[in-house]
Amino acid sequence: MLLVELGLVPTQVHNGDGEHNYKIILQNKNWIEAQKNCRENHTDLVTIRNEFENQLVHNAGKESNTPFWIGLRYNKSTQLSWFDGGQSNYTNFTTTTIRKDTMFTYLNDDGSWIQSNTPENASALCYESFIHVSKHKMSWEDALNYCNESGLLRIESDEDQIETERELQRQKISGPVWIGLRQSRLFGFWIWVNGLNMGNWSNWKGGRQPEHQKSQYCGAMEKVNDKFKWSDKDCNTTFRVLCERR
Structure with missing residues (x-):
């Protein structure tokens, strides 16, 4: 399939609360490039508001064999923030301590979140708004x-x-x-x-x-x-x- 050749695998998850339409980008990009790609071709890097959505995102990202970028980033002026404007107090970090020197966030293969202080290359998960x-x-x-x-x-x-x-x-x-x-x-x-x-x-x-x-x-x-x-x-x-x- 052309989508696979381009490194783009669509995943639609239907549930009782509506439709979640995710796109996993298998090309390795740093966080900034990943966000730009999502905003140009879809809507944005994925936002996660609760445990249910975290599981949906985890399932949607199984095409990636490595951790992948999500839309959470530490900003010194606003602290932790979802860059699509989504509001949520939910977190699922591997540790209870949120480091303020780490800027970017991955989703791990077990659904937990990992902080990184360098915008390394990885896959990314975008979402499509309805x-x-x-x-x-x-x-x-x-x-x-x-x-x-x-x-x-x-x-x-x-x-x-x-x-x-x-x-x-x-x-x-x-x-x-x-x-x-x-x-x-x-x-x-x-x-x-x-x-x-x-x-x-x-x-x-x-x-x-x-x-x-x-x-x-x-x-x-x-x-x-x-x-x-x-x-x-x-x-x-x-x-x-x-x-x-x-």
């Missing part, structure tokens, strides 16, 4: 056409919200950005662009959806008091757009 962010601003109607068959982004669970926030933080976007929500002007209920009702899960600013007749009809997401929340906006206003990536 979210595409437009480069340009546009109205909600233009956003609908821009996303085309893949559709404007639907956010229907805590897991969807976490992944959306991760991508916005990675791209340093605080919003507003268009999402796939729109209100019926006649009946006042909010629906997703595929025609489905919102369901039981929502994330409105202030904890409740905008009142009918007072609403601005189109749904966006923006940072409010340091948290990403849904809000109603004038449909003709131009924002960047979140699409489902296919």
Whole structure:
């Protein structure tokens, strides 16, 4: 297969919380080169938020016979940080002491993490986000056409919200950005662009959806008091757009 010849082996892991799409890069690169490769060809070096994801990453990296890079790096100003903007307090280092002179992190063949103070060459694990962010601003109607068959982004669970926030933080976007929500002007209920009702899960600013007749009809997401929340906006206003990536 051409992918194998290029040193790129795709791994998709499906589970009850959604889809994790990882790409193992078998070419030996230092951490900086690995991150650049991931950002240019995929989304970023992988982020790990919990034990479940650590096991998924461990399984996805079994094509590599050596430890491989993940997206955790020590930064003297922010200390330990995931460079895609993901937030997590979970760690799985081989020792309980985190050395502040070690900059880069590998995942070992047993799933544990190893610190390294030199950007040596190794394989890397990238991930693909299910979210595409437009480069340009546009109205909600233009956003609908821009996303085309893949559709404007639907956010229907805590897991969807976490992944959306991760991508916005990675791209340093605080919003507003268009999402796939729109209100019926006649009946006042909010629906997703595929025609489905919102369901039981929502994330409105202030904890409740905008009142009918007072609403601005189109749904966006923006940072409010340091948290990403849904809000109603004038449909003709131009924002960047979140699409489902296919």
